[in-house]
Amino acid sequence: MDETIVEKIRESIVQASNILVTTHIGPDGDALGSLTAVGQMLHAMGKQFDMACDDGVLRKFDYLPLAKDVRRRVDRKKIYDLMIAVDCGDEFRMGYVYSRLTCEPVLINIDHHISNNNFGHINLVVADVTSTAELLANLIPKMGVTIDKGIATSLMTGMVTDTLGFRVTGVTGETLKVAGDLISAGANLAEITLQALVLQELNTVKIWGKGLNQMNVEDMVAWSVISLKDQQAISDDPVSNHGLGNMISDIHGVAMSAVFTEKEDGEIKIGFRSRPPWDVATLATELGGGGHRFAAGCSQHGELDDVVQLVIEKAKATIAEQKAALEA
Ligand SMILES: [Mn+2]
Structure with a gap:
């Protein structure tokens, strides 16, 4: 120091x-x-x-x-x-x-x-x-x-x-x-x-359930989308899905995870998680956010489906790039 x-x-x-x-x-x-x-x-x-x-x-x-x-x-x-x-x-x-x-x-x-x-x-x-x-x-x-x-x-x-x-x-x-x-x-x-x-809130565990059900895994990227509707089906109050990203990044063969959370004001919050050697801080920073090498995040505005598609394409490209660099 x-x-x-x-x-x-x-x-x-x-x-x-x-x-x-x-x-x-x-x-x-x-x-x-x-x-x-x-x-x-x-x-x-x-x-x-x-x-x-x-x-x-x-x-x-x-x-x-x-x-x-x-x-x-x-x-x-x-x-x-x-x-x-x-x-x-x-x-x-x-x-x-x-x-x-x-x-x-x-x-x-x-x-x-x-x-x-x-x-x-x-x-x-x-x-x-x-x-x-x-x-x-x-x-x-x-x-x-x-x-x-x-x-x-x-x-x-x-x-x-x-x-x-x-x-x-x-x-x-x-x-x-x-x-x-x-x-x-x-x-x-x-x-x-x-x-x-x-200890977790019951509603958080319920939303993990939805998130796990709706998860996708492609090209070493695992992701899940929690819409406003999903959250409102559980509670009128905001429901934290904190922890879901860590869970789905901990799948054999997965390099990183992304959890998309739709907010009331049209903002979409995205949390990224990874394990060594995979870095998610660079991706989050490129998307206007920030964080740590293995835990980072950002916010986007737009149609939920469009944002998911754009971010997942970028995520897959990032992992492919890092994989190529590691193998070089
Ligand atoms: Mn901290």
Whole structure:
């Protein structure tokens, strides 16, 4: 970790009088764990701060310390002199929380996405770390704050979810050492894994069923399309199909998966998953999105069938290209 950047972050926090902390829209465990860990750190530093994310906190992450203090909207007229974004690959991922601000705070960008565009005034971006939470586990003590049980719970949530329980490529001895220290600080690994990773909403499992039924596999690409109709047949509320992409990418002979989710406003969200040696970050970036080598995503607008056809053609071409390069 670049100590000059660490010192800049520390100075900015010490000097700030009102801080806004945010994370990416559609937040996952790393996003919310990192957000609430920074909140607890700022509390320990005696700072004034607000935490906000357009989409709020998923019910399953209610156990996170300070979860109930995460707002969906910020007062546009409130003056923040510092903003800290965690787990955001670019400025748009911060959603309205950032775009509707009328003040212009100094922006600190703390992230681990390979596609991160260094949008902050101060950027702590380390792409070979498996979670933003792991980065924060190293950063927080350098701010003079001891990692207590609450912070450890938040950070462990980020680590467990982004590593799928410490089993993805990129998990190192260092990752497990950091996790071990969090357990020593009071994080309950088994309980966090159960709440954040294992237990599912009934509606999510129902939509997995639809997704598996409607899956296609061609040319090493597995994909499934979840239309608005499919979701509405299960519930009037939005249904998360998170986890489906990992499931269908884990088929023998499949290099990558794509899950298309139709949204109410005509947006189509696409999640890509792969395993080494297959890279999906490049494809997602080409399509205007971003992410990691083995987990990335993007959004498209248009007729669902057209978007699916276009993206799957590109996906097949990408895998064919990578396959040819590997065989060369
Ligand atoms: Mn993350």
